[in-house]
Amino acid sequence: MARKPLTRPRKTASQDRSRATVDALIEATARILVREGFDQASTNRIAREAGVSIGSLYQYYPSKEALVAAVIDRHNRDLMAIVRRALADAEAQPLETGARRLIAAAIEAHRLDPKLHRVLAEQTPRTGALVNVEAFNSETYGLFRGYLEGRRAEVRAVDLDLAAFVCVTTIEALTHTAVLHRGEGLAEAGVEALVEEATRLVVGYLR
Amino acid sequence: MARKPLTRPRKTASQDRSRATVDALIEATARILVREGFDQASTNRIAREAGVSIGSLYQYYPSKEALVAAVIDRHNRDLMAIVRRALADAEAQPLETGARRLIAAAIEAHRLDPKLHRVLAEQTPRTGALVNVEAFNSETYGLFRGYLEGRRAEVRAVDLDLAAFVCVTTIEALTHTAVLHRGEGLAEAGVEALVEEATRLVVGYLR
DNA sequence: AGAAAATGGGAGCTATCGCTCACATTTTAC
DNA sequence: GTAAAATGTGAGCGATAGCTCCCATTTTCT
Structure with a gap:
């Protein structure tokens, strides 16, 4: 052998x-x-x-893709740390305050290294070793679902999986698009307005 | 010369x-x-x-990218036809019905050629000639903003540009993610549930 | 009909890519 | 100290990419 x-x-x-x-x-x-x-x-x-x-x-x-995957993993770890911290805070807050906190965290995450985030999102083909590096979102779904379970009393009776999907997808898209397309110099006023709108959106949906 | x-x-x-x-x-x-x-x-x-x-x-x-850009343009034209048709319908309907119509159209658009859509979204790097082929969304923002203007009486007083951004980005993300990740065989029941949730989300936000 | 323009064909050039392999250097183990 | 293991080096191979150039065929114009 x-x-x-x-x-x-x-x-x-x-x-x-x-x-x-x-x-x-x-x-x-x-x-x-x-x-x-x-x-x-x-x-x-x-x-x-x-x-x-x-x-x-x-x-x-073993390949260029493995290298890029390592970069993605490291970046995702950094993002998840921000998300987890925000979720821990939100657990102890009323729904609206918690939602605001989570949305602010999503923006914070996108601003961590926006140039890298943009390259990974726009230029990096999800191919080969990179196909399944979308694990980031699936973990977020699970965490958020857990959050909703603890809030059952405050949300209307719904399919929590579906609700988590809707909320996470929405928040991700809004913050992602805003940070990347509205320029990285998105002014503070703009950030606040975005947080307010997104909060209204998801809180109105959950209640 | x-x-x-x-x-x-x-x-x-x-x-x-x-x-x-x-x-x-x-x-x-x-x-x-x-x-x-x-x-x-x-x-x-x-x-x-x-x-x-x-x-x-x-x-x-002149290049491979020009070819791919041509494919993207053609695909975007097809998508826009669906969106425009739905918007024309929605003009004559009450807010909630219209929203439902638009969301159904977004799903329809994503199901037009889901395999191509996926490749363009996941594998095609936005580089060189492909950088600005995100023109699709910017046109949709404008159209939707126009729709909202005609509905001023039914929506709370808001910045219409911001509202259009929020709605279009949200609907796009939800339908895109659902169609691409929940399998292309997303059952009819799933589609209906998704339309209902998304409608509740944006109508609740706009009112 | 005949010339010129438009269109189609494809061998093959240059550049670069991912990657290997034979070997040099450094560290560890005894 | 010395052998073995771990780590580092870089010339260069084979494949393939994008693309050019020169020539053949077809169409248009007069």
Whole structure:
């Protein structure tokens, strides 16, 4: 029996070397995505940007898509942290206040790294290894559904799955489109107006 | 002074030949996008599929992106026809009925050619010639804003631009996500439930 | 009919892409 | 100290992409 030839990302090791290499690769990938777009993000270009040889790149990532997927994962983790924090706050608040808090968090999330978010949303084809990296939303549905369960008394009797779908999809679309299309310099007044409108929309729907 | 070398899509000519060639190219592009995805849609592949030489392809389209843009334009025209028809109907109906009509039309639009729609939405990078092919939505905003103007008496006093943004973005996101993610075989019962929920959402918001 | 314009054809150029492999260097284990 | 394992290097291979150019065929015009 032959040995396994060479599998995916090697685990830990002399931490300082290989971990730094991996970090440099992910960071370089994100930088190129933001500055030059998805098309320019070839493996050779990424390796050069990271100051790492192309051979080393392939030690840790089997393809360009794996690299981009790693960037997406990291970005999603950051977004989810914001969402989770807002949900924790909202649990202790009345429905309308909580909704406002969640919507503000959605905007905050979209403003975390809007340029990266835009590239990932507009230029990154959901293909190959990237097909299922929409896991972000499905997790959000679940969390929000849990929130609604704790609020049963305040919402009309509805299919909670359906309601979660409607609310999450709506909030995501409104904040996403506003932040990306209304310019990243969306003024504070604009943000407030958007939060108010979105709050009215979902609260009116849930009650 | 030299002559202009050779510009973009030639206009009319011996209609039967060149017009057929152009049609074959667009049709072939759409077919490949649907069947094999954006990545496989190389100019050579498209020309082969269309039964046209690569030289002829470049007589009419300067790049692969121009071809895809043509497919998008055609698709958007089809979608807009559905939207316009629904809006015309809605003008003569009370707010809630009209909203229901518009939402049903949005679903209908997404079901026109869901596979193509999905490829364009998920795999087609908005880059180069494709950056501004989001013209579809901006036109819809305008049309819907016009609809709201005629309904001033029935909606609370609001910024109509903002309201149009909220409604169009919301309806688009809900129908898009539902059709694409809840499987293309979204049962009739599911469609009805979705229309009801979305109608409640936007009507509650507008009143 | 004959010339010119329009259209179609496709071999093949250049560039770049993803990726491998043979080897060098560094770290770890004993 | 020394052998083995881990990590890093980069020239370069094969494939394919977009696209040009030159020539053949068809249509139009007079």
